Amino acid sequence: xxxxxxxxxxxxxxxxxxxxxxxxxYMARIFEGKMRFLAPVEGGIYRMCGIDPARQMGWxxxxxxxxxxxxxxxxxxxAILRLQYYLPFNPQHIAGxxxxxxxxxxxxxxxxxxxxxxxxxxxxxxxxQMFGLAVHMFISAAAGIAVAAALMRAFVSGGLKTLGNVYxxxxxxxxxVLVPIAVVATILLLASGVPMTFDAFAxxxxxxxxxxxxxxxxxxxxxxxxxxxxxGGGFFNANSAHPFENPTALTNLLEIWLLLVIGFAxxxxxxxxxxxxxxxxxxxxxxxxxxxxxxxxDYAAEAANNPILVHAGIMAQxxxxxxxxxxFGIVQSTTFNTAATGTSTGAxxxxxxxxxxxxxxxxxxxxxxxxxxxxxxxxxLYGIVLFALLAVFVAGLMVxxxxxxxxxKIQSKEIKLAMLAVLIQTMCILAGAGFSLLTKSGLxxxxxxxxxxxxxxxxxxxxxxxxxxxxxxxxSANTPLLDYGLGLAMLFGRFxxxxxxLAIAGSLALKPKLPQSSGTxxxxxxxxxxxxxxxxxxxxxxxxxxADTLGPLAEHYLMLxxxxx
Amino acid sequence: xxxxxxxxxxxVLFFTIILGVALPAAFTGFAQAVFPFQANGxxxxxxxxxxxxxxxxxNFTGPDWFTPRPSALTGTDAKGKTIPTPYDASESGGSSSxxxxxxxxxxxxxxxAAYLKAYGPGPVPDDAVTTSGSGLDPDISLENALRQAPAVxxxxxxxxxxxxxxxxxxADHRLLGVIGTNHVNVLKLNLVLSGMTAP
Numbered sequence: 001x002x003x004x005x006x007x008x009x010x011x012x013x014x015x016x017x018x019x020x021x022x023x024x025x026y027m028a029r030i031f032e033g034k035m036r037f038l039a040p041v042e043g044g045i046y047r048m049c050g051i052d053p054a055r056q057m058g059w060x061x062x063x064x065x066x067x068x069x070x071x072x073x074x075x076x077x078x079a080i081l082r083l084q085y086y087l088p089f090n091p092q093h094i095a096g097x098x099x100x101x102x103x104x105x106x107x108x109x110x111x112x113x114x115x116x117x118x119x120x121x122x123x124x125x126x127x128x129q130m131f132g133l134a135v136h137m138f139i140s141a142a143a144g145i146a147v148a149a150a151l152m153r154a155f156v157s158g159g160l161k162t163l164g165n166v167y168x169x170x171x172x173x174x175x176x177v178l179v180p181i182a183v184v185a186t187i188l189l190l191a192s193g194v195p196m197t198f199d200a201f202a203x204x205x206x207x208x209x210x211x212x213x214x215x216x217x218x219x220x221x222x223x224x225x226x227x228x229x230x231x232g233g234g235f236f237n238a239n240s241a242h243p244f245e246n247p248t249a250l251t252n253l254l255e256i257w258l259l260l261v262i263g264f265a266x267x268x269x270x271x272x273x274x275x276x277x278x279x280x281x282x283x284x285x286x287x288x289x290x291x292x293x294x295x296x297x298d299y300a301a302e303a304a305n306n307p308i309l310v311h312a313g314i315m316a317q318x319x320x321x322x323x324x325x326x327x328f329g330i331v332q333s334t335t336f337n338t339a340a341t342g343t344s345t346g347a348x349x350x351x352x353x354x355x356x357x358x359x360x361x362x363x364x365x366x367x368x369x370x371x372x373x374x375x376x377x378x379x380x381l382y383g384i385v386l387f388a389l390l391a392v393f394v395a396g397l398m399v400x401x402x403x404x405x406x407x408x409k410i411q412s413k414e415i416k417l418a419m420l421a422v423l424i425q426t427m428c429i430l431a432g433a434g435f436s437l438l439t440k441s442g443l444x445x446x447x448x449x450x451x452x453x454x455x456x457x458x459x460x461x462x463x464x465x466x467x468x469x470x471x472x473x474x475x476s477a478n479t480p481l482l483d484y485g486l487g488l489a490m491l492f493g494r495f496x497x498x499x500x501x502l503a504i505a506g507s508l509a510l511k512p513k514l515p516q517s518s519g520t521x522x523x524x525x526x527x528x529x530x531x532x533x534x535x536x537x538x539x540x541x542x543x544x545x546x547a548d549t550l551g552p553l554a555e556h557y558l559m560l561x562x563x564x565x
Numbered sequence: 566x567x568x569x570x571x572x573x574x575x576x577v578l579f580f581t582i583i584l585g586v587a588l589p590a591a592f593t594g595f596a597q598a599v600f601p602f603q604a605n606g607x608x609x610x611x612x613x614x615x616x617x618x619x620x621x622x623x624n625f626t627g628p629d630w631f632t633p634r635p636s637a638l639t640g641t642d643a644k645g646k647t648i649p650t651p652y653d654a655s656e657s658g659g660s661s662s663x664x665x666x667x668x669x670x671x672x673x674x675x676x677x678a679a680y681l682k683a684y685g686p687g688p689v690p691d692d693a694v695t696t697s698g699s700g701l702d703p704d705i706s707l708e709n710a711l712r713q714a715p716a717v718x719x720x721x722x723x724x725x726x727x728x729x730x731x732x733x734x735x736a737d738h739r740l741l742g743v744i745g746t747n748h749v750n751v752l753k754l755n756l757v758l759s760g761m762t763a764p
Contacts, residue, residue: 011743045576048579049572049579051575086578110749119656121657122655128591172586184674190595190596190599190600195604196593197597197604197606198593201655202618207623212654214608214655215655222589237656238700305691309673313674313689321695322696323697326634327704327748328746402753451662451665475663479665515571554749559664560664
């Protein structure tokens with residue numbers, strides 16, 4: 001570990017946290033409908049699509065409309081993947097995708113997961129990347145933010161029957177936030193060397209007289225929205241480790257910023273919407289503390305290097321370079337991968353499978369905490385509000401008062417729904433990984449023996465259920481068991497959380513807004529931040545202790561002993 | 566439920582056309598006009614013919630070239646057997662071996678022995694014996710390049726000081742002391758090297 005390493009983590013966090021404040025203020029104005037400089041464009045879209053922007057939706061209509069959008073988009077993507085051979089922009093003449101892989105991929109991109117069981121260079125055409133996958137990166141991100149906006153509105157005042165209009169929310173988030181930031185980021189990436197071409201792969205005669213085929217395509221735009229929308233689906237198999245996706249240390253820093261900025265802006269927007277900025281800052285602080293610790297921890301684990309290799313004769317410094325790129329070294333790799341797993345981005349700029357056991361455990365643990373540090377765009381905010389409800393409930397139990405959060409009474413209905421959302425994810429991960437390891441097919445997918453094999457399977461189910469998409473790349477995921485199983489886990493992980501969240505929002509919106517009294521437990525100070533982090537770690541993380549102990553922790557001690565498998 | 570069908574279909578189609586076709590097409594046009602070199606893959610040309618990409622590594626072997634990092638990429642030969650295809654940029658990826666993977670450890674041990682044999686006793690930089698994340702890493706660490714320089718100079722009958730100076734000259738350094746790493750692009754290094762003649 002070096003001072004420069006800590007300096008880099010501090011720099012990345014300062015850039016993100018600093019810009020989250022103005023962006024959050026801007027987003028609050030969008031959710032309130034006060035940001036209207038693109039009103040003519042909006043109006044045109046609403047007319048063309050038969051949307052009545054004045055229509056206000058209750059939680060049920062909001063959820064149904066969102067499901068309908070997802071079903072339609074799922075169907076369209078499935079069709080595009082199956083038929084890509086016949087569609088335009090396919091210079092490599094890539095064949096249509098097989099049904100089970102197309103199902104898995106469509107589920108993956110509809111749910112903002114971006115799990116990639118396919119190898120992009122040989123299995124996806126440029127066209128399918130552009131109008132299949134990249135469009136989902138915008139829309140599934142906007143849908144997540146729309147649900148967060150609906151939940152925020154539930155706390156604004158009392159006696160509300162409606163939460164807004166989902167079509168308007170998605171359109172505005174896309175037009176005012178995602179497209180402008182993505183456009184600027186695309187230009188920066190282009191200037192730094194990320195390709196944008198419709199030409200076929202380049203065939204090269206190398207310096208030594210050999211031949212090299214270089215995959216390329218319209219990468220830059222997809223790269224920008226892939227990070228900004230916390231999607232993560234790489235244009236190339238190596239994802240952001242590929243020099244064409246992430247050519248320099250500066251693009252790496254830009255991508256880290258894109259990954260995190262909306263996630264941290266949303267609690268700020270929340271505080272502004274409810275007129276109590278400190279409440280937003282408390283959630284923001286909890287997110288930042290968890291992520292900061294994770295970044296430092298992951299850097300420490302990787303900088304400590306693999307003692308087996310050091311014993312074999314490599315230099316102890318700079319650290320474990322297996323699966324990492326030279327232009328990023330240690331700290332710029334670990335910071336990227338923790339940022340990606342703290343959000344719900346499946347992007348990686350280094351192979352997590354090859355990290356040291358603790359270096360791999362930290363990204364997995366961030367996902368197991370239901371991704372609230374700061375979480376995916378939208379899903380992070382509604383995730384941490386669920387934990388805040390559970391935290392005030394726990395505090396209420398301790399002092400024997402009916403818990404309140406932001407002036408709304410929290411009663412058994414909300415707590416049951418919040419627990420449902422948390423437990424469904426845990427069940428999917430543990431039952432899914434456990435079941436897979438009981439089958440021959442599941443065991444056959446593992447690339448590593450010993451405890452690392454368990455880590456691979458556990459990581460896959462965690463990543464799918466939490467809609468992350470990051471992978472311990474060694475797992476052979478394109479098997480019937482994992483294509484269908486993980487596909488279903490992604491759908492459960494998305495909609496079995498999103499619908500309870502909207503139900504909670506609907507129920508809270510109706511309740512009267514109580515004035516603060518001397519008996520109100522303050523939720524805007526360090527005490528609450530500490531309690532919230534405790535609840536996140538205990539409720540979100542503790543359930544995974546046994547599995548994490550048998551996988552990464554066991555491997556860590558075996559590695560120190562010098563065991564190999 | 567039925568009333569949501571039309572808006573859902575139209576919105577998805579609208580965004581597919583705008584964000585999935587119009588926007589990438591506009592950006593491709595823009596990129597080809599403003600950043601033609603980067604947009605097509607940063608291809609380096611010698612006598613008008615592309616010889617590689619400034620961003621993608623190439624497989625150099627033998628004592629008279631600087632050697633890149635090991636690449637974990639594999640392909641299949643005509644008989645369907647898995648064979649190593651280092652730096653085949655029609656694909657990408659790392660080895661995905663975990664830290665206690667016996668195969669990985671023995672590979673690294675073999676590479677350490679080969680490195681010491683080629684460049685003499687001394688420290689073995691991590692990047693020289695470990696596979697990268699992309700399998701296409703264009704760079705090696707500055708330490709690694711400086712360790713290789715005397716042997717490469719000897720094989721090409723060049724003064725060691727000249728080759729070492731070339732490495733120093735082409736090296737990228739950390740920005741502001743924090744961003745990036747100290748490294749050298751192997752293809753650019755070898756490209757200049759191939760034009761050097763003995764004094």
